[in-house]
Amino acid sequence: MEASTSLLVLVLAAAAFAAGTVTAAGDGCSAGCDLALASFYVTPNQNVTNMADLFGIGAANYRSLAPYNPNIPNLDFINVGGRVNVYFTCGCRSLPGSPGATYLAGAFPFQMSRGQTYTTVAAKYNNLTTAEWLQATNSYPPNNIPDTAVINATVNCSCGDASISPDYGLFLTYPLRAEDTLASVAATYGLSSQLDVVRRYNPGMETATGSGIVYIPVKDPSGSYRPLKSPG
Numbered sequence: 001m002e003a004s005t006s007l008l009v010l011v012l013a014a015a016a017f018a019a020g021t022v023t024a025a026g027d028g029c030s031a032g033c034d035l036a037l038a039s040f041y042v043t044p045n046q047n048v049t050n051m052a053d054l055f056g057i058g059a060a061n062y063r064s065l066a067p068y069n070p071n072i073p074n075l076d077f078i079n080v081g082g083r084v085n086v087y088f089t090c091g092c093r094s095l096p097g098s099p100g101a102t103y104l105a106g107a108f109p110f111q112m113s114r115g116q117t118y119t120t121v122a123a124k125y126n127n128l129t130t131a132e133w134l135q136a137t138n139s140y141p142p143n144n145i146p147d148t149a150v151i152n153a154t155v156n157c158s159c160g161d162a163s164i165s166p167d168y169g170l171f172l173t174y175p176l177r178a179e180d181t182l183a184s185v186a187a188t189y190g191l192s193s194q195l196d197v198v199r200r201y202n203p204g205m206e207t208a209t210g211s212g213i214v215y216i217p218v219k220d221p222s223g224s225y226r227p228l229k230s231p232g
Contacts, residue, residue: 032091032157033229034090036089036090037085037086048075051084057086057088063075068085090105122134128155128213157171161200164197182208183206
C-alpha cells in the first residue's frame with residue numbers, strides 16, 4: 001500500500017510538470033537558499049496584506065515587501081493587473097513518501113476550512129501553484145482533506161545554477177499570462193542581452209505563452225544582482 005501511494009505521488013508530480021503549469025527548479029536538490037521572490041499578479045479585491053499572509057510573512061508585516069517593489073510608491077494602493085514581488089525562503093523539499101524525489105520550493109502552512117479544496121487554495125495564489133501540484137506535495141487525498149487540516153501551499157523557486165552562471169543567485173518565480181513569453185519577461189527585467197542565459201534556466205519554456213512558470217534572475221533591494229553562493 002505504501003509503495004502504491006508513493007507511485008501515485010510521483011505520477012501526479014510528473015503530470016503537473018508535463019502539463020507545463022508547474023516546473024520544479026532544482027529537481028534532485030540537496031540545499032535551498034535564503035531568499036527567492038514570487039511575482040504575484042493582482043486581481044480585483046486583493047491587497048498586499050493578503051499576499052503577505054499567504055506567504056507566511058504576516059498581514060501586519062506587509063510593509064516589509066516595499067524594498068522588493070521599488071516601482072510601487074505606496075503598497076496600500078496597488079493596481080489591478082499589476083504585480084507585487086513577495087519574498088520567501090526557497091527550501092529543498094521532498095515529495096511525501098518519496099524522500100529521494102526532491103525539488104526547490106517555498107511551503108506555506110495553509111489552514112483549511114469546510115468546503116476548501118486544493119483547487120480553491122491554488123486559486124488564491126494566482127497561478128503560482130496548481131491543484132495538481134498541491135496534491136503531489138501534500139499527504140491528503142483530494143477528496144478527503146480534513147476541515148481542520150493544515151496543508152503546505154507549495155510555490156516552486158530557483159536558487160541558480162553554477163553550471164549556467166555564477167552571477168545570479170536571486171530569482172523571481174514568474175507565472176506567465178496570455179500576454180507573456182519568456183523573451184518578453186526577460187526584456188521587462190532588462191535581460192534581453194542575456195536571453196540565452198535566461199533560456200538555460202528555463203528549458204522547454206522558450207515557446208511557452210500564457211501558462212507555466214519561468215525563473216528570472218533579478219536584482220536585490222541594493223539594485224545589484226546577488227551572486228550565486230558557493231555550496232556550504
